[in-house]
Amino acid sequence: MPLSKVDFERMVLSEGRPVNLLRRGTPDVVVSNILAKVRRARNSPETDDLTGGMVEDVYMIICTTVEMVAAGFSMPPENADRFQFDGEYHLVKAVYPLWLSQTLVGYRIQVQG
Numbered sequence: 001m002p003l004s005k006v007d008f009e010r011m012v013l014s015e016g017r018p019v020n021l022l023r024r025g026t027p028d029v030v031v032s033n034i035l036a037k038v039r040r041a042r043n044s045p046e047t048d049d050l051t052g053g054m055v056e057d058v059y060m061i062i063c064t065t066v067e068m069v070a071a072g073f074s075m076p077p078e079n080a081d082r083f084q085f086d087g088e089y090h091l092v093k094a095v096y097p098l099w100l101s102q103t104l105v106g107y108r109i110q111v112q113g
Contacts, residue, residue, distance in 0.1 A: 002100075003100060004100070005100055005103055005105050008064065008098075008100060008105050008106065009064045009066055009105070009106075011037075012035065012036065012037050012062055012063065012064050012067075012106065013035050013064070013067075015037050016035035016036050016037050016038075016062075016063075017035065017036070017037075017038060017085070018033040018034070018035060018085075019033075019034055019035075019036045019038065019061065019063075019083050019084065019085040020033065020034070020083065020084040020085070021034055021068075021071075021073060021077065021081065021082075021083055021084075022081065022082045022083070022084065022089075033071075034063055034067045034068060034071055034073075035063075035067055036061045036062060036063035036067070037061070037062040037063075038059055038060070038061050038062075038085060039059065039060050039062075040057060040058075040059055057112070057113070058093075058110060058111070058112050059090060059110075059111050059112075060108055060109070060110055060111075061083060061107075061108070061109040061111060062098070062106060062107070062108050062109075063106055063107055063109070064105060064106040065104055065105060065106055065107075075107070076095045076097065076107055077092050077095050077107065077109055078092065078095070079091075079092055079093065079094075079095075080092065082111075082113075083109070083111050088113060089113055090111035090112060090113040091111060091112055091113050092109055092110070092111055093110045093111060093112050094109070094110040095107055095108075095109050095110075096108040096109070096110075
């Protein structure tokens with residue numbers, strides 16, 4: 001049975017954790033406590049080497065449009081927007097819309113930092 005929009009939203013909300021989304025601007029627009037599924041994507045794509053052998057981590061954030069609309073955030077996130085989780089800020093590098101049939105249900109967002 002194919003995944004429905006409701007099933008997708010339920011999955012993200014049940015497995016998600018709070019993240020804050022900061023939209024660039026003057027002043028920054030802050031959208032707090034959006035539930036999103038966050039997974040580490042270390043070395044896929046490859047991480048950037050920093051000084052001293054440190055590397056920047058890459059994460060994929062999966063969020064629903066429902067959460068963003070409810071928080072009053074205009075979509076989609078853009079490069080230079082930032083997500084905050086685990087006490088750190090992560091810069092948006094790429095945004096991929098997620099479609100079920102012909103309905104936009106969310107975004108897969110690559111962040112780095």
